[in-house]
Amino acid sequence: MTPAGSTNRSWSSGMLRTEDWWSVWVGLGIFAASLVSLAGIDLVGWMARPRPWEWTDLTSAFAWGKLFAPAGASYAGWHPLAAFAATYLIFAALFALGARSLQLHVGRFVKGFTVLFAVTWAAWIAGNELHLTMVDAAVDGRNRYSEAALSWGLQLGEGAPYLLALLAGLALGNFAKGFAARHLGDAARPEWYIKTAIVFLGVNLGAQTLDASGFAFNLVLTGAAATFVAYLFFWPIVYALARRVFGFKRDVSAVLASGISVCGASAAIATAGAIRAKPIIPVTVSMIVVIFAMLELIVLPGLYTAFLPDQPIVNGAALGMTVKTDGADAAAGALLDELMIARNLQLTGERWEAGWILSASLLTKIWIDVFIGVWAFVLAIVWIRKVEKRGDAVRVGAMEIWFRFPKFVLGYFVAWAVYFGIATVWPALAETLERGTAVVAGPMRTMLFMLTFVAMGAMTDFSKLKGAGKIALLYGLAIVIVIAPIAYAVAYLFHRGLMPPLAAP
Amino acid sequence: MTARQLVLSFEHGRWRACGDGVDVSHSELRGLEALLEAELSGEVPVDAHLAFDMSGLPRWLHQYHGHYCNYTLHVARRGPRA
Numbered sequence: 082m083t084p085a086g087s088t089n090r091s092w093s094s095g096m097l098r099t100e101d102w103w104s105v106w107v108g109l110g111i112f113a114a115s116l117v118s119l120a121g122i123d124l125v126g127w128m129a130r131p132r133p134w135e136w137t138d139l140t141s142a143f144a145w146g147k148l149f150a151p152a153g154a155s156y157a158g159w160h161p162l163a164a165f166a167a168t169y170l171i172f173a174a175l176f177a178l179g180a181r182s183l184q185l186h187v188g189r190f191v192k193g194f195t196v197l198f199a200v201t202w203a204a205w206i207a208g209n210e211l212h213l214t215m216v217d218a219a220v221d222g223r224n225r226y227s228e229a230a231l232s233w234g235l236q237l238g239e240g241a242p243y244l245l246a247l248l249a250g251l252a253l254g255n256f257a258k259g260f261a262a263r264h265l266g267d268a269a270r271p272e273w274y275i276k277t278a279i280v281f282l283g284v285n286l287g288a289q290t291l292d293a294s295g296f297a298f299n300l301v302l303t304g305a306a307a308t309f310v311a312y313l314f315f316w317p318i319v320y321a322l323a324r325r326v327f328g329f330k331r332d333v334s335a336v337l338a339s340g341i342s343v344c345g346a347s348a349a350i351a352t353a354g355a356i357r358a359k360p361i362i363p364v365t366v367s368m369i370v371v372i373f374a375m376l377e378l379i380v381l382p383g384l385y386t387a388f389l390p391d392q393p394i395v396n397g398a399a400l401g402m403t404v405k406t407d408g409a410d411a412a413a414g415a416l417l418d419e420l421m422i423a424r425n426l427q428l429t430g431e432r433w434e435a436g437w438i439l440s441a442s443l444l445t446k447i448w449i450d451v452f453i454g455v456w457a458f459v460l461a462i463v464w465i466r467k468v469e470k471r472g473d474a475v476r477v478g479a480m481e482i483w484f485r486f487p488k489f490v491l492g493y494f495v496a497w498a499v500y501f502g503i504a505t506v507w508p509a510l511a512e513t514l515e516r517g518t519a520v521v522a523g524p525m526r527t528m529l530f531m532l533t534f535v536a537m538g539a540m541t542d543f544s545k546l547k548g549a550g551k552i553a554l555l556y557g558l559a560i561v562i563v564i565a566p567i568a569y570a571v572a573y574l575f576h577r578g579l580m581p582p583l584a585a586p
Numbered sequence: 587m588t589a590r591q592l593v594l595s596f597e598h599g600r601w602r603a604c605g606d607g608v609d610v611s612h613s614e615l616r617g618l619e620a621l622l623e624a625e626l627s628g629e630v631p632v633d634a635h636l637a638f639d640m641s642g643l644p645r646w647l648h649q650y651h652g653h654y655c656n657y658t659l660h661v662a663r664r665g666p667r668a
Binding site for chain 2: 089098100185269540
């Protein structure tokens with residue numbers, strides 16, 4: 082018997098049955114709770130937030146409060162462990178509620194989530210040790226690296242926790258495969274965590290729009306322009322490469338072209354559905370996409386930071402066009418954001434405002450995601466009429482565009498519009514609004530990014546590349562010789578010279 | 587014109603359409619559609635609305651896209667138009 086929730090029949094299908102919709106409910110639910118601060122009640126300040134710490138200082142006089150503390154001022158009296166417990170219990174309960182609606186095994190989900198949460202927090206806390214984060218540069222006349230009297234430092238800035246989370250996740254996925262498969266499978270859902278974090282990012286975009294509206298709208302528009310490039314250039318080039326050089330069949334080539342050039346696994350599935358391919362094709366392609374996205378996440382942020390440190394927004398937008406899957410793109414954007422800020426601080430002594438490079442990466446990717454529905458609809462009509470020549474016997478409804486629309490984008494823009502709307506209509510509330518939502522846009526969003534890093538690592542098994550043969554070779558070649566260079570050229574065309582605003586002293 | 591609501595799935599290497607008293611399967615989609623056209627020939631013209639059942643795809647894949655495909659197969663009075 083087919084579960085009622087596993088097919089789309091009306092416009093509201095899946096509202097309680099897909100991770101995409103649940104990212105909207107969890108994200109907007111917490112954002113709504115944070116808005117209660119406008120009435121003077123802090124409902125989100127219980128969230129624990131790691132603090133910068135130094136090893137010798139901690140071991141000489143241990144205190145939990147040196148590692149983490151409640152994020153909200155109203156909860157300053159709480160013991161740090163109480164804030165940590167509240168953070169775990171509330172997020173575990175929210176995601177377990179979603180897991181129940183997604184018809185997952187709730188017990189297994191909670192166990193897996195607990196492991197991922199513990200690894201995430203271990204990496205987050207460890208990654209805030211000053212030898213990893215502190216940058217040797219004078220800011221506003223002070224050099225905190227010198228003040229801390231550190232004898233050495235990796236100077237990774239806030240990127241250090243992300244790198245540790247990624248390494249921890251990859252260790253789980255590749256050196257504890259059996260454990261990861263048995264215990265983490267239900268909870269290792271990077272797309273769910275990152276989409277929820279992206280809804281939170283709508284708050285950041287709202288604040289950014291208030292600070293620099295021209296810049297923010299420029300990012301939105303150029304992101305849309307970059308989308309055309311992704312569809313009009315990448316797709317035909319990769320399709321031709323797959324057909325003529327690698328000799329793949331039409332259906333495999335089309336699915337590969339979408340997976341490699343558009344938006345990864347989502348595009349591979351949408352395209353395969355549109356051209357009525359057997360599901361085994363997108364399953365295979367998606368597996369390769371997920372593994373390559375992880376490789377891109379590992380390589381590209383470091384590469385751009387090392388060789389192109391003076392083009393922050395170009396680098397962010399190029400990532401958005403190059404890295405496939407929302408999870409890997411947002412994760413790579415966040416890592417690039419932190420690494421570039423630290424590198425620029427090192428080189429110039431100026432600290433860029435956080436989040437702009439990530440926004441450049443994300444806004445590019447979001448447009449690409451939004452148009453996959455339209456692309457799949459057009460492709461379905463072309464395939465049925467021109468390739469299969471089925472005439473009027475087979476029809477595809479325009480409702481397919483809605484079914485394929487990424488719903489988390491609605492959450493992202495609703496959060497942005499509500500924040501921007503409140504601050505614009507009632508300017509007197511802007512400061513309270515910023516303070517009240519800071520926990521959502523800050524530590525909550527960062528924790529979900531960290532969770533995404535760990536979950537992605539845990540579900541990435543590089544040994545799956547063995548036997549992938551021609552598909553993996555085509556993927557690698559296309560990324561290196563087609564996608565990455567063209568993406569960078571287009572990003573440079575639109576964004577060259579754009580710099581994030583400087584952070585307030 | 588009548589309409590049938592069917593669930594489309596892919597199981598063990600075969601496409602399957604079932605629901606509303608219909609249950610047919612074939613290794614190729616075109617073959618499945620031919621079977622459906624034969625099955626529904628007694629009530630032409632008829633639209634068979636096929637909605638793909640995502641539960642047949644691996645769970646880990648659902649997080650990337652929650653939808654495979656829906657389409658309508660129109661069975662005309664004088665056999666298939668294609």
